Amino acid sequence: MNELREHKTKQKTVAFHTMGCRLNFSESGSISEGFVKRGYQIVDFGQRADVVFINTCTVTDGADSTCRNLIRKAYKSSPEGRIVVAGCYAQMEAPKIQKMTGVDLILGTSEKYKVFDYLAEEEGNLVKIDKTNEFWGAATTTADSHTRAFLKIQDGCNYICSFCIIPQARGRSRTIGIKEAVKLAQNLVEDGFKEIVLTGVNIGEYESTSGQKLSDLVKEIIQIPGLKRLRLSSVEPNTLNDELLSLLENSSKAMDHFHIPLQSGSDEILKSMRRKYDVAFYRELIHKIKRKFPHAAFGADIIVGYPGESEKQFNETYELLKELPITHFHVFPFSKRQKTTAAKLPEQIQGHEKKRRVKKMIELGEEKLAEFSQSMLGESFEVLFEKKNREGYFSGYTSNYLRVYVPSKEELKNKIRKVKLTDWREGKLYGEIIY
Numbered sequence: 001m002n003e004l005r006e007h008k009t010k011q012k013t014v015a016f017h018t019m020g021c022r023l024n025f026s027e028s029g030s031i032s033e034g035f036v037k038r039g040y041q042i043v044d045f046g047q048r049a050d051v052v053f054i055n056t057c058t059v060t061d062g063a064d065s066t067c068r069n070l071i072r073k074a075y076k077s078s079p080e081g082r083i084v085v086a087g088c089y090a091q092m093e094a095p096k097i098q099k100m101t102g103v104d105l106i107l108g109t110s111e112k113y114k115v116f117d118y119l120a121e122e123e124g125n126l127v128k129i130d131k132t133n134e135f136w137g138a139a140t141t142t143a144d145s146h147t148r149a150f151l152k153i154q155d156g157c158n159y160i161c162s163f164c165i166i167p168q169a170r171g172r173s174r175t176i177g178i179k180e181a182v183k184l185a186q187n188l189v190e191d192g193f194k195e196i197v198l199t200g201v202n203i204g205e206y207e208s209t210s211g212q213k214l215s216d217l218v219k220e221i222i223q224i225p226g227l228k229r230l231r232l233s234s235v236e237p238n239t240l241n242d243e244l245l246s247l248l249e250n251s252s253k254a255m256d257h258f259h260i261p262l263q264s265g266s267d268e269i270l271k272s273m274r275r276k277y278d279v280a281f282y283r284e285l286i287h288k289i290k291r292k293f294p295h296a297a298f299g300a301d302i303i304v305g306y307p308g309e310s311e312k313q314f315n316e317t318y319e320l321l322k323e324l325p326i327t328h329f330h331v332f333p334f335s336k337r338q339k340t341t342a343a344k345l346p347e348q349i350q351g352h353e354k355k356r357r358v359k360k361m362i363e364l365g366e367e368k369l370a371e372f373s374q375s376m377l378g379e380s381f382e383v384l385f386e387k388k389n390r391e392g393y394f395s396g397y398t399s400n401y402l403r404v405y406v407p408s409k410e411e412l413k414n415k416i417r418k419v420k421l422t423d424w425r426e427g428k429l430y431g432e433i434i435y
């Protein structure tokens, strides 16, 4: 017993904090698995740990300052621990991070997987931000306590959207092969995951990068016995083709939830952003999908306050979003990212004006989500349950990405149940289990 206790107290610990996109979460999943394999115990971020791993994001100024706060917090909780700052912000702002107290290791987007090698090296302030074009496969693991598994199938981006720093932070597009993706997906299913979310920076580039069709990859993964649900993460509108849509339409495992970035509802702004579609194309795409999937939920990224965005152009975006059946808004104030074309544009919009537009857009998003949720009352969906709240309600997502709460004495985590949606109260959807 004493021996056991002694062994326990000696076990090394690691704490993680992951910011940003699902891709980062899938990568943290694989890295945390690597720590567990090496005998580490994962503890909550904020607890004292031997290693603190912060997987960062640099999509906006706000993300950057959150990263710096997290580094301060990590140092406060683990002054003796080794603090690793990895990912997109590390890639772009290594010199700034290097000046912060307590940081031991700065790893860029391609280097983060080698954290174990670098930790074994001498202590000190190491910076590793070389970029390679290698593809690192990654996926959520059971250690993350996620119920849905994020499987990384693509990384980087070859587009040159004027506002975006991702191609600089993550490099050019690269992908996993179909065979390898299927193997990783099989492992996830064997580990007990019922739902897989295919993830990447721009998964629509899968075919142009790998020469293999995304629809073929999806077809193979859908056939894996034991997999119950498949979701796609964000897909660029110009890449969501009919072949893929009809494949999804004909599979009971494919979820009727689409995240299709819009960014702006003004053709002039879309052109300046160098997006590869116009408003008419986007509108028609959403209607086409809605005809195929009548219960579908749509998510969209929206940038407000892009340089030169007039009140009229902002209103065009607002009206377009009001008109379309889009329910999950991801609203970002335009943020100047270094070395991007948009950062150099004249007519930058003032901060307070951006805030006003963000607020107005978020309010519209809330109204539309409430409206959509209420329109689904009386309908029944399969729900994959995730967690229990303090009031004793389990919650999980429907196929069309509505979080629903049900009272239950039974342990429902990672179980799928058919649920009838019965009530909408104070911004939450409630239901009862049918079977």
Ligand code: SF4
Pocket: 157, 158, 159, 160, 161, 164, 165, 166, 167, 201, 202, 236
């Ligand atoms: S598609 Fe555009 S916005 Fe998306 S990652 Fe690529 S460059 Fe950035």
